[in-house]
Amino acid sequence: MPKVTVIVPVYGVEKYIERCAISLFEQTLDDIEIIFVNDCTPDRSMEILDRIIEKYRFLFEEKKYIVRTESMLTNSGQAAVREHGTKLAIGDYIIHCDSDDWVEKTWLELMYEKADNENIDVVFCDYYRVIDNRKVVCENKCDDGCSNDYYIRRLLTKQCCTSVWNKLVKRGIYQSRDFLYPQCNMWEDYYISTQLFFYAKKIGYLNRPLYNYFCNRQSICYASDYEKKLEQVVVNCDGILSFLKEHNLDMQYSEEIIVLKNSAKREALSSFWATDFYRLWKNIYPGIGGKYLLSRIVSLKDKFQYLIIMLGLYPAWIKLMNRAQ
Numbered sequence: 631m632p633k634v635t636v637i638v639p640v641y642g643v644e645k646y647i648e649r650c651a652i653s654l655f656e657q658t659l660d661d662i663e664i665i666f667v668n669d670c671t672p673d674r675s676m677e678i679l680d681r682i683i684e685k686y687r688f689l690f691e692e693k694k695y696i697v698r699t700e701s702m703l704t705n706s707g708q709a710a711v712r713e714h715g716t717k718l719a720i721g722d723y724i725i726h727c728d729s730d731d732w733v734e735k736t737w738l739e740l741m742y743e744k745a746d747n748e749n750i751d752v753v754f755c756d757y758y759r760v761i762d763n764r765k766v767v768c769e770n771k772c773d774d775g776c777s778n779d780y781y782i783r784r785l786l787t788k789q790c791c792t793s794v795w796n797k798l799v800k801r802g803i804y805q806s807r808d809f810l811y812p813q814c815n816m817w818e819d820y821y822i823s824t825q826l827f828f829y830a831k832k833i834g835y836l837n838r839p840l841y842n843y844f845c846n847r848q849s850i851c852y853a854s855d856y857e858k859k860l861e862q863v864v865v866n867c868d869g870i871l872s873f874l875k876e877h878n879l880d881m882q883y884s885e886e887i888i889v890l891k892n893s894a895k896r897e898a899l900s901s902f903w904a905t906d907f908y909r910l911w912k913n914i915y916p917g918i919g920g921k922y923l924l925s926r927i928v929s930l931k932d933k934f935q936y937l938i939i940m941l942g943l944y945p946a947w948i949k950l951m952n953r954a955q
Contacts, residue, residue: 632663632696633746634738634798635721638729639711640676641669646730646844647679653732655686655695659739663696663721666729667714670705675729709818712794713811716804724801726794730844737840741798744834751830754790754797757841767839774835781827782879785820786870786886787927788893792820796841803829812869816862817894821869828877856901860910867894885927891915892922892936899944908942 636654640647654664668676676699683697690697700718702711716724723745727733737755745753758765770790772781784790803809809825812818827833867890874880880887891914898911919940923933938947 632694632721633659633661633742634723634725635663635665635715635719635801636725636727636738637712637715637719638664638666638727639669639708639715640666640679640729641671641705641708641711642673642675643671643729644673644675644678647675648682649732650727650729651679651682652686653735653737654727655682655689655697656735657733657738658736659742661694662738663719664698665715665718666697666699667711668699668701669707669711670702707815709812709815712818712822716801719801719804722801723798724804725798727841728795728843731795732842732844734840734842738798740838740840741836744836745798745800748832748834750832750834751800751803752797752826752832753834753836755836755841756839757791757796757843758839759843759845761845765842768843769837769839770835772835774837776833778827778830778833779882781833782824783883783886785823785827786883787889790835792817792823793843794819794822794826795843797823797826799826799830810869810873812866814862814865816859816897817866821866821873824870824873828873856898857910860897860901860914863894863897864914867891885925888918888921888925889928891918892932899939907945908939911939 638650638654643650651666666679679699683699689695700714702714712726715726723742725738725741741753741755744750754770756767756769759768768791770784772784772790781790785792803826806829809829810821812821870890871880871887874883874887895911895914898907898914901907901910919936922928922936938944
Protein backbone atom coordinates (compact mmCIF):
# COMPACT_ATOMS: atom_id res chain seq x y z
CA MET A 631 0.00 0.00 0.00
CA PRO A 632 1.46 3.46 -0.91
CA LYS A 633 2.48 5.82 1.87
CA VAL A 634 0.68 8.79 0.30
CA THR A 635 -1.86 9.40 -2.45
CA VAL A 636 -1.70 12.76 -4.24
CA ILE A 637 -4.87 13.86 -6.06
CA VAL A 638 -4.50 16.35 -8.92
CA PRO A 639 -7.54 17.79 -10.78
CA VAL A 640 -6.75 18.62 -14.41
CA TYR A 641 -8.67 21.29 -16.31
CA GLY A 642 -7.41 24.08 -18.57
CA VAL A 643 -3.80 23.93 -17.37
CA GLU A 644 -1.79 23.23 -20.50
CA LYS A 645 0.58 26.08 -19.55
CA TYR A 646 1.27 24.66 -16.09
CA ILE A 647 0.69 20.88 -15.95
CA GLU A 648 4.28 20.01 -16.91
CA ARG A 649 5.72 22.04 -14.04
CA CYS A 650 3.27 20.48 -11.58
CA ALA A 651 3.80 16.88 -12.75
CA ILE A 652 7.61 17.11 -12.74
CA SER A 653 7.60 18.48 -9.18
CA LEU A 654 5.53 15.45 -8.11
CA PHE A 655 7.62 12.89 -10.01
CA GLU A 656 10.81 14.28 -8.44
CA GLN A 657 9.66 13.94 -4.83
CA THR A 658 12.23 12.58 -2.38
CA LEU A 659 9.64 10.26 -0.80
CA ASP A 660 9.25 6.86 -2.42
CA ASP A 661 6.17 4.59 -2.50
CA ILE A 662 3.51 7.11 -3.46
CA GLU A 663 0.39 7.09 -5.61
CA ILE A 664 -0.44 10.04 -7.87
CA ILE A 665 -3.94 10.28 -9.37
CA PHE A 666 -4.48 12.85 -12.12
CA VAL A 667 -8.22 13.36 -12.69
CA ASN A 668 -9.17 14.77 -16.09
CA ASP A 669 -12.23 16.99 -15.64
CA CYS A 670 -12.98 16.96 -19.39
CA THR A 671 -10.32 19.57 -20.06
CA PRO A 672 -10.81 21.25 -23.46
CA ASP A 673 -7.12 21.98 -24.06
CA ARG A 674 -3.91 19.93 -24.47
CA SER A 675 -3.37 19.37 -20.73
CA MET A 676 -3.77 15.57 -20.88
CA GLU A 677 -1.66 15.26 -24.02
CA ILE A 678 1.18 17.15 -22.29
CA LEU A 679 0.71 15.13 -19.11
CA ASP A 680 0.89 11.82 -21.00
CA ARG A 681 4.17 12.93 -22.55
CA ILE A 682 5.68 13.81 -19.15
CA ILE A 683 4.47 10.52 -17.64
CA GLU A 684 6.14 8.60 -20.46
CA LYS A 685 9.36 10.57 -20.00
CA TYR A 686 9.52 9.72 -16.27
CA ARG A 687 8.11 6.19 -16.47
CA PHE A 688 11.54 4.61 -15.97
CA LEU A 689 11.62 6.12 -12.45
CA PHE A 690 8.25 4.83 -11.32
CA GLU A 691 9.27 1.22 -10.68
CA GLU A 692 12.50 2.28 -8.97
CA LYS A 693 10.71 4.74 -6.64
CA LYS A 694 7.59 2.53 -6.25
CA TYR A 695 5.31 5.14 -7.77
CA ILE A 696 1.78 4.36 -8.92
CA VAL A 697 0.76 7.01 -11.46
CA ARG A 698 -2.83 6.90 -12.68
CA THR A 699 -4.99 9.05 -14.94
CA GLU A 700 -8.74 8.97 -14.39
CA SER A 701 -11.51 10.86 -16.18
CA MET A 702 -14.78 12.44 -15.11
CA LEU A 703 -17.71 11.61 -17.40
CA THR A 704 -18.68 15.30 -17.61
CA ASN A 705 -17.03 18.55 -16.53
CA SER A 706 -17.89 18.56 -12.82
CA GLY A 707 -15.70 21.17 -11.11
CA GLN A 708 -12.92 20.91 -8.58
CA ALA A 709 -15.06 19.90 -5.59
CA ALA A 710 -16.47 16.85 -7.39
CA VAL A 711 -13.08 15.92 -8.85
CA ARG A 712 -11.43 15.96 -5.43
CA GLU A 713 -14.22 13.83 -3.98
CA HIS A 714 -13.83 11.33 -6.82
CA GLY A 715 -10.07 11.20 -6.28
CA THR A 716 -10.30 10.61 -2.53
CA LYS A 717 -12.66 7.68 -3.09
CA LEU A 718 -10.14 6.08 -5.47
CA ALA A 719 -7.09 6.64 -3.23
CA ILE A 720 -5.33 3.66 -1.61
CA GLY A 721 -2.45 5.45 0.17
CA ASP A 722 -2.16 5.58 3.95
CA TYR A 723 -2.43 9.36 3.69
CA ILE A 724 -4.11 11.65 1.15
CA ILE A 725 -3.10 15.12 0.00
CA HIS A 726 -4.29 17.34 -2.84
CA CYS A 727 -2.30 19.36 -5.35
CA ASP A 728 -3.72 21.90 -7.81
CA SER A 729 -2.39 21.42 -11.33
CA ASP A 730 -1.35 25.05 -11.82
CA ASP A 731 0.77 24.87 -8.64
CA TRP A 732 3.97 22.99 -7.87
CA VAL A 733 5.68 21.58 -4.79
CA GLU A 734 9.11 21.51 -3.19
CA LYS A 735 10.98 18.21 -3.62
CA THR A 736 10.73 17.38 0.10
CA TRP A 737 7.01 18.27 0.34
CA LEU A 738 5.82 14.71 0.90
CA GLU A 739 8.88 13.34 2.70
CA LEU A 740 8.88 15.94 5.47
CA MET A 741 5.13 15.85 6.01
CA TYR A 742 4.91 12.05 5.91
CA GLU A 743 7.85 11.61 8.30
CA LYS A 744 6.23 13.92 10.84
CA ALA A 745 2.88 12.18 10.50
CA ASP A 746 4.37 8.69 10.72
CA ASN A 747 6.86 9.37 13.51
CA GLU A 748 4.35 11.19 15.73
CA ASN A 749 1.24 9.17 14.76
CA ILE A 750 -0.56 12.27 13.50
CA ASP A 751 -3.84 12.24 11.56
CA VAL A 752 -3.48 15.67 9.92
CA VAL A 753 -0.22 17.52 9.25
CA PHE A 754 -0.25 20.97 7.63
CA CYS A 755 2.60 23.15 6.42
CA ASP A 756 3.37 26.70 5.29
CA TYR A 757 3.49 27.69 1.63
CA TYR A 758 4.75 30.20 -0.91
CA ARG A 759 2.33 32.57 -2.61
CA VAL A 760 3.66 33.16 -6.13
CA ILE A 761 2.66 36.36 -7.95
CA ASP A 762 4.41 37.42 -11.16
CA ASN A 763 7.41 35.17 -10.41
CA ARG A 764 7.75 36.67 -6.92
CA LYS A 765 7.53 34.21 -4.02
CA VAL A 766 6.21 35.33 -0.64
CA VAL A 767 6.30 33.01 2.37
CA CYS A 768 2.88 32.55 3.98
CA GLU A 769 3.08 31.21 7.52
CA ASN A 770 0.23 29.77 9.53
CA LYS A 771 -0.21 31.65 12.79
CA CYS A 772 -0.18 28.45 14.83
CA ASP A 773 1.86 26.35 17.22
CA ASP A 774 2.59 22.65 16.76
CA GLY A 775 0.93 19.84 18.69
CA CYS A 776 -2.08 21.71 20.05
CA SER A 777 -5.70 20.66 20.54
CA ASN A 778 -8.39 20.40 17.89
CA ASP A 779 -10.15 23.34 19.54
CA TYR A 780 -7.03 25.50 19.11
CA TYR A 781 -6.75 24.73 15.39
CA ILE A 782 -10.47 25.03 14.66
CA ARG A 783 -10.53 28.53 16.21
CA ARG A 784 -7.60 29.58 14.04
CA LEU A 785 -9.15 28.05 10.96
CA LEU A 786 -12.48 29.82 11.45
CA THR A 787 -10.65 33.15 11.83
CA LYS A 788 -8.29 32.39 8.92
CA GLN A 789 -5.18 32.47 11.07
CA CYS A 790 -4.17 29.24 9.36
CA CYS A 791 -4.52 28.25 5.71
CA THR A 792 -7.97 26.98 4.77
CA SER A 793 -6.78 25.08 1.67
CA VAL A 794 -6.48 21.28 1.45
CA TRP A 795 -3.25 21.24 -0.59
CA ASN A 796 -1.12 21.92 2.49
CA LYS A 797 -2.78 19.18 4.59
CA LEU A 798 -1.64 15.55 4.68
CA VAL A 799 -4.56 13.51 6.00
CA LYS A 800 -5.08 9.89 7.06
CA ARG A 801 -7.15 8.23 4.37
CA GLY A 802 -9.69 6.94 6.86
CA ILE A 803 -10.88 10.49 7.61
CA TYR A 804 -11.62 11.29 3.96
CA GLN A 805 -13.21 7.91 3.31
CA SER A 806 -15.35 7.86 6.47
CA ARG A 807 -19.08 7.62 5.85
CA ASP A 808 -19.53 10.64 8.15
CA PHE A 809 -17.37 12.87 5.95
CA LEU A 810 -19.36 15.44 3.95
CA TYR A 811 -18.18 16.60 0.54
CA PRO A 812 -19.14 20.07 -0.73
CA GLN A 813 -21.16 20.47 -3.91
CA CYS A 814 -19.92 23.97 -4.84
CA ASN A 815 -16.39 24.95 -5.84
CA MET A 816 -15.81 28.24 -4.04
CA TRP A 817 -14.71 27.73 -0.39
CA GLU A 818 -14.87 23.95 -0.81
CA ASP A 819 -11.41 23.75 0.81
CA TYR A 820 -12.69 25.63 3.85
CA TYR A 821 -15.65 23.28 4.23
CA ILE A 822 -13.35 20.24 4.01
CA SER A 823 -10.62 21.62 6.30
CA THR A 824 -13.12 22.33 9.09
CA GLN A 825 -14.06 18.66 9.10
CA LEU A 826 -10.44 17.52 8.92
CA PHE A 827 -9.57 19.48 12.07
CA PHE A 828 -12.69 18.19 13.82
CA TYR A 829 -12.25 14.48 13.04
CA ALA A 830 -8.46 14.27 13.50
CA LYS A 831 -7.34 12.59 16.71
CA LYS A 832 -4.01 14.40 16.53
CA ILE A 833 -2.92 17.42 14.46
CA GLY A 834 0.61 18.61 13.69
CA TYR A 835 2.04 21.75 12.13
CA LEU A 836 5.24 21.90 10.09
CA ASN A 837 6.59 25.46 10.06
CA ARG A 838 8.17 25.20 6.61
CA PRO A 839 6.95 26.45 3.19
CA LEU A 840 6.72 23.35 1.01
CA TYR A 841 3.96 24.23 -1.47
CA ASN A 842 3.97 26.86 -4.23
CA TYR A 843 0.53 28.42 -4.65
CA PHE A 844 0.42 30.13 -8.04
CA CYS A 845 -1.97 33.08 -8.27
CA ASN A 846 -3.42 32.10 -11.63
CA ARG A 847 -5.88 34.77 -12.75
CA GLN A 848 -7.53 32.30 -15.12
CA SER A 849 -8.47 29.91 -12.32
CA ILE A 850 -11.91 29.60 -10.75
CA CYS A 851 -10.87 31.87 -7.87
CA TYR A 852 -10.69 34.73 -10.36
CA ALA A 853 -13.92 33.86 -12.15
CA SER A 854 -15.58 36.80 -13.92
CA ASP A 855 -19.07 35.77 -12.78
CA TYR A 856 -18.54 37.24 -9.33
CA GLU A 857 -22.21 36.99 -8.28
CA LYS A 858 -22.27 33.24 -8.91
CA LYS A 859 -18.94 32.96 -7.11
CA LEU A 860 -20.36 34.72 -4.05
CA GLU A 861 -23.42 32.45 -4.05
CA GLN A 862 -21.12 29.42 -3.90
CA VAL A 863 -19.11 30.98 -1.06
CA VAL A 864 -22.30 31.39 0.97
CA VAL A 865 -23.43 27.81 0.23
CA ASN A 866 -20.18 26.37 1.59
CA CYS A 867 -20.04 28.83 4.48
CA ASP A 868 -23.57 27.69 5.40
CA GLY A 869 -22.24 24.14 5.20
CA ILE A 870 -19.56 24.96 7.78
CA LEU A 871 -22.14 26.61 10.03
CA SER A 872 -24.47 23.60 9.75
CA PHE A 873 -21.62 21.22 10.54
CA LEU A 874 -20.67 23.19 13.67
CA LYS A 875 -24.31 23.37 14.81
CA GLU A 876 -24.84 19.64 14.21
CA HIS A 877 -21.90 18.91 16.51
CA ASN A 878 -23.07 21.42 19.13
CA LEU A 879 -20.13 23.76 18.52
CA ASP A 880 -22.02 26.86 17.40
CA MET A 881 -22.10 28.41 20.89
CA GLN A 882 -18.51 27.40 21.66
CA TYR A 883 -17.30 29.22 18.55
CA SER A 884 -19.87 32.03 18.49
CA GLU A 885 -17.29 34.82 18.14
CA GLU A 886 -15.27 32.92 15.56
CA ILE A 887 -18.48 32.34 13.58
CA ILE A 888 -19.05 36.11 13.34
CA VAL A 889 -15.54 36.44 11.88
CA LEU A 890 -16.25 33.54 9.51
CA LYS A 891 -19.42 35.21 8.24
CA ASN A 892 -17.57 38.46 7.67
CA SER A 893 -14.89 36.54 5.73
CA ALA A 894 -17.70 35.45 3.40
CA LYS A 895 -18.86 39.07 3.09
CA ARG A 896 -15.31 40.15 2.30
CA GLU A 897 -15.28 37.90 -0.76
CA ALA A 898 -17.43 40.63 -2.34
CA LEU A 899 -14.52 43.06 -2.10
CA SER A 900 -12.98 41.59 -5.25
CA SER A 901 -15.95 43.08 -7.16
CA PHE A 902 -15.84 46.54 -5.53
CA TRP A 903 -15.70 48.11 -9.02
CA ALA A 904 -19.13 46.72 -9.91
CA THR A 905 -22.15 49.01 -9.67
CA ASP A 906 -23.99 46.54 -7.41
CA PHE A 907 -20.99 45.82 -5.18
CA TYR A 908 -22.57 47.29 -2.04
CA ARG A 909 -25.81 45.34 -2.56
CA LEU A 910 -23.88 42.09 -2.85
CA TRP A 911 -21.82 42.80 0.28
CA LYS A 912 -24.84 43.92 2.33
CA ASN A 913 -26.92 40.85 1.46
CA ILE A 914 -24.31 38.34 2.67
CA TYR A 915 -25.12 37.57 6.32
CA PRO A 916 -26.87 40.90 7.00
CA GLY A 917 -27.08 42.03 10.59
CA ILE A 918 -23.69 40.84 11.88
CA GLY A 919 -22.25 44.37 11.98
CA GLY A 920 -22.89 45.14 15.64
CA LYS A 921 -21.44 41.85 16.87
CA TYR A 922 -18.46 42.17 14.55
CA LEU A 923 -17.64 45.72 15.62
CA LEU A 924 -17.94 44.80 19.31
CA SER A 925 -16.00 41.54 19.06
CA ARG A 926 -12.93 41.07 21.28
CA ILE A 927 -11.13 39.02 18.66
CA VAL A 928 -11.44 41.45 15.72
CA SER A 929 -8.60 43.93 15.19
CA LEU A 930 -9.19 47.70 15.02
CA LYS A 931 -7.94 47.65 11.43
CA ASP A 932 -10.59 45.12 10.40
CA LYS A 933 -13.29 47.01 12.26
CA PHE A 934 -12.28 50.20 10.46
CA GLN A 935 -12.50 48.44 7.10
CA TYR A 936 -15.98 47.15 7.97
CA LEU A 937 -17.14 50.70 8.78
CA ILE A 938 -15.69 52.05 5.54
CA ILE A 939 -17.62 49.43 3.55
CA MET A 940 -20.81 49.91 5.58
CA LEU A 941 -20.74 53.66 4.86
CA GLY A 942 -20.36 53.00 1.14
CA LEU A 943 -16.87 54.51 1.01
CA TYR A 944 -14.82 51.45 0.11
CA PRO A 945 -14.28 52.16 -3.63
CA ALA A 946 -13.23 55.74 -2.85
CA TRP A 947 -10.98 54.50 -0.05
CA ILE A 948 -9.24 52.04 -2.38
CA LYS A 949 -8.62 54.80 -4.94
CA LEU A 950 -7.17 57.02 -2.22
CA MET A 951 -4.87 54.27 -0.97
CA ASN A 952 -3.68 53.51 -4.51
CA ARG A 953 -2.82 57.16 -5.10
CA ALA A 954 -0.90 57.32 -1.82
CA GLN A 955 1.32 54.37 -2.80
